[in-house]
Amino acid sequence: MEPRPDWCLPHPDLASWLEQLSDTDCDYWHEHLLEFAQEAAHFVPALAAYAELVSVPSLFGHEGGTKAALKEVDAADMPGRKRLQAGAFAATVAPLSGSVLDWCCGKGHLARTLVGQGAEEVFGFEWDAELVQDGNRIAAKYGDPVRVAQQDVMAEQLSWPAVAHGAALHACGDLHRQLLRRGSAAGLARLSVSPCCYHLGGRGEYQMLSERAQQYRGALSMDRSSLRLAVQETVTAPARVRAQSARIRAWRLGFDALQRSFSEKGQYLPVPSHPPSLNNGTFEEFCRWAANKKRVVLPSVVDWQHWQAVGERRSRQVRRHELLRHLFRRPLELWLVLDYAVYMEEQGYRVNLGTFCERSLTPRNLLLDAQLKLTNSK
Numbered sequence: 612m613e614p615r616p617d618w619c620l621p622h623p624d625l626a627s628w629l630e631q632l633s634d635t636d637c638d639y640w641h642e643h644l645l646e647f648a649q650e651a652a653h654f655v656p657a658l659a660a661y662a663e664l665v666s667v668p669s670l671f672g673h674e675g676g677t678k679a680a681l682k683e684v685d686a687a688d689m690p691g692r693k694r695l696q697a698g699a700f701a702a703t704v705a706p707l708s709g710s711v712l713d714w715c716c717g718k719g720h721l722a723r724t725l726v727g728q729g730a731e732e733v734f735g736f737e738w739d740a741e742l743v744q745d746g747n748r749i750a751a752k753y754g755d756p757v758r759v760a761q762q763d764v765m766a767e768q769l770s771w772p773a774v775a776h777g778a779a780l781h782a783c784g785d786l787h788r789q790l791l792r793r794g795s796a797a798g799l800a801r802l803s804v805s806p807c808c809y810h811l812g813g814r815g816e817y818q819m820l821s822e823r824a825q826q827y828r829g830a831l832s833m834d835r836s837s838l839r840l841a842v843q844e845t846v847t848a849p850a851r852v853r854a855q856s857a858r859i860r861a862w863r864l865g866f867d868a869l870q871r872s873f874s875e876k877g878q879y880l881p882v883p884s885h886p887p888s889l890n891n892g893t894f895e896e897f898c899r900w901a902a903n904k905k906r907v908v909l910p911s912v913v914d915w916q917h918w919q920a921v922g923e924r925r926s927r928q929v930r931r932h933e934l935l936r937h938l939f940r941r942p943l944e945l946w947l948v949l950d951y952a953v954y955m956e957e958q959g960y961r962v963n964l965g966t967f968c969e970r971s972l973t974p975r976n977l978l979l980d981a982q983l984k985l986t987n988s989k
């Protein structure tokens with residue numbers, strides 16, 4: 612949004628160092644943010660502690676859960692990554708016993724994988740009727756003791772199956788928070804959650820869960836859209852997709868520079884998502900679509916080549932500024948998840964927090980495993 616963000620003023624040396632980075636260095640640092648923090652610490656000394664501050668224990672063994680993943684022949688409907696992610700999650704929470712509830716289970720991939728780790732029976736909650744049907748069909752095909760029920764997990768009335776353990780792999784935003792809230796209120800003995808898409812669900816200011824974190828509300832208030840930063844990563848996107856989004860980003864920035872050049876306010880103008888058909892078009896077609904969408908009247912003569920080049924320059928600059936912005940990603944995610952952990956402690960649980968797989972398998976690799984503490988009240 613800003614060619615010269617506010618931080619450039621107190622840190623001019625950092626800004627010029629960043630902007631002169633080569634493409635190779637920039638790409639490398641994006642993949643190695645911990646090393647980038649060390650470099651940037653030459654300009655902002657506090658960053659020297661970055662790696663230590665964002666480190667969390669890994670909860671998985673050296674096999675990374677590959678043994679617990681369903682065999683490929685038994686996972687025909689399951690995308691490869693999902694198979695390995697479910698395997699890593701299941702291995703980390705193993706050994707299991709009794710019945711487990713898979714929260715927002717999709718087709719029940721995790722549910723079926725948990726069976727292999729000792730769960731006697733797994734219930735699944737899923738609201739999409741087609742996925743429910745598929746889930747039950749697949750479980751029946753492989754003879755797995757898995758039953759998927761159609762259930763909106765946000766509903767006031769939830770009829771809990773007889774389980775002591777709730778698990779959620781990548782249930783988005785309010786969906787996983789709902790499991791922490793409702794599962795702890797229902798007194799489940801164990802809740803194992805790998806969160807993702809923290810920003811999804813609800814609107815406006817984000818409410819921390821724990822009473823302790825709520826005390827910092829004034830200092831650390833955030834709207835939900837800012838939480839999106841915590842999941843802004845493209846490690847899993849194929850090169851072709853990444854190249855396409857880079858091209859579109861340059862076009863967006865080119866259009867923005869163009870409209871600023873003749874608009875009265877000269878400010879950033881947010882443009883909504885574009886139709887996929889524009890991906891294979893030209894810069895000019897993109898600008899005409901964006902102008903129409905935003906009711907902007909373009910000048911009769913536009914030097915398209917010039918504005919496209921401006922967009923490409925700005926895109927290079929944004930990518931470099933993003934290195935700094937992305938340093939906030941993991942701390943933000945940890946802040947959110949640590950709030951969940953504190954909340955669960957407040958509800959009487961003992962919490963284990965760490966990673967259940969390498970980041971290359973999924974950047975959403977945090978696992979919060981909460982066990983209800985035994986009380987001597989009887």
Ligand SMILES: C[S@@+](CC[C@H](N)C(=O)[O-])C[C@H]1O[C@@H](n2cnc3c(N)ncnc32)[C@H](O)[C@@H]1O
Pocket residue numbers: 693714715716717718720721736737738739742762763764765779780781782783786
């Ligand atoms: C990101 S997917 C994760 C699926 C599964 N846990 C996995 O790892 O394959 C989230 C799932 O939540 C389901 N879902 C979304 N909102 C829901 C709701 N209110 N109640 C129940 N399920 C919901 C979606 O249909 C989707 O299958």
